[in-house]
Amino acid sequence: DIQMTQSPSSLSASVGDRVTITCRASHSIRDHLNWYQWKLGAGPKLLIHAANNLQSGVPSRFSGSGSGTDFTLSISSLQPEDFATYYCQQSYTTPYTFGQGTKLDIK
Amino acid sequence: QVQLQESGPGLVKPSETLSLTCTVSGDSISRYHWSWIRQAAGKGLEWIGRIYTSGTAHYNPSLSSRVSMSVDTSKNQLSLKLRSVTAADTAIYYCARYYDSVESNWLDPWGQGAQVTVS
Numbered sequence: 001d002i003q004m005t006q007s008p009s010s011l012s013a014s015v016g017d018r019v020t021i022t023c024r025a026s027h028s029i030r031d032h033l034n035w036y037q038w039k040l041g042a043g044p045k046l047l048i049h050a051a052n053n054l055q056s057g058v059p060s061r062f063s064g065s066g067s068g069t070d071f072t073l074s075i076s077s078l079q080p081e082d083f084a085t086y087y088c089q090q091s092y093t094t095p096y097t098f099g100q101g102t103k104l105d106i107k
Numbered sequence: 108q109v110q111l112q113e114s115g116p117g118l119v120k121p122s123e124t125l126s127l128t129c130t131v132s133g134d135s136i137s138r139y140h141w142s143w144i145r146q147a148a149g150k151g152l153e154w155i156g157r158i159y160t161s162g163t164a165h166y167n168p169s170l171s172s173r174v175s176m177s178v179d180t181s182k183n184q185l186s187l188k189l190r191s192v193t194a195a196d197t198a199i200y201y202c203a204r205y206y207d208s209v210e211s212n213w214l215d216p217w218g219q220g221a222q223v224t225v226s
Binding site for chain 1: 151153157212215218
């Protein structure tokens with residue numbers, strides 16, 4: 001299985017900050033990398049697909065980049081509703097696998 | 108827009124079969140492919156498998172000997188069965204639409220999840 005490693009595992013930031021989350025794959029996955037936002041009591045929400053494609057309806061402050069084994073999710077100016085847990089997922093080969101998550105909370 | 112809702116028993120005894128249903132609204136289930144994913148408390152997300160419109164299913168090898176998925180087009184529902192459960196199968200179970208394009212594939216949208224406890 002392809003292992004996905006996110007860093008950091010937790011992050012404290014303030015409204016208005018710019019934050020970056022990193023995801024590394026154990027093997028090249030080309031650009032088959034998705035990002036999700038998860039809040040307690042709800043299912044994960046797709047933010048970015050295929051490494052850098054913003055899902056329809058997702059604010060433009062979210063962006064993704066990378067290819068091969070190294071990827072990043074950036075939020076340009078944190079809003080109160082952005083405090084959540086973020087997961088990366090490789091969709092290159094089955095079994096699809098997820099990172100362990102990055103919990104973003106308010107400083 | 109497509110919406111998904113998981114349902115089923117919240118408590119299952121060890122060695123028995125976990126059965127969950129996902130009701131799809133807003134569109135025909137036969138137009139899309141589907142996946143199940145689970146999340147154990149304090150752990151990450153685990154992909155269980157996917158089922159295509161053809162009915163062909165692919166499972167995570169870690170669960171393939173115990174899991175099955177199916178689609179009921181007459182009810183616009185998909186189902187998940189996991190046999191011989193143990194406490195390790197205690198998790199929130201999600202269904203999601205598996206969107207497969209030329210460029211890649213992704214899971215969107217997801218249901219809100221169903222908590223299943225094995226005890």
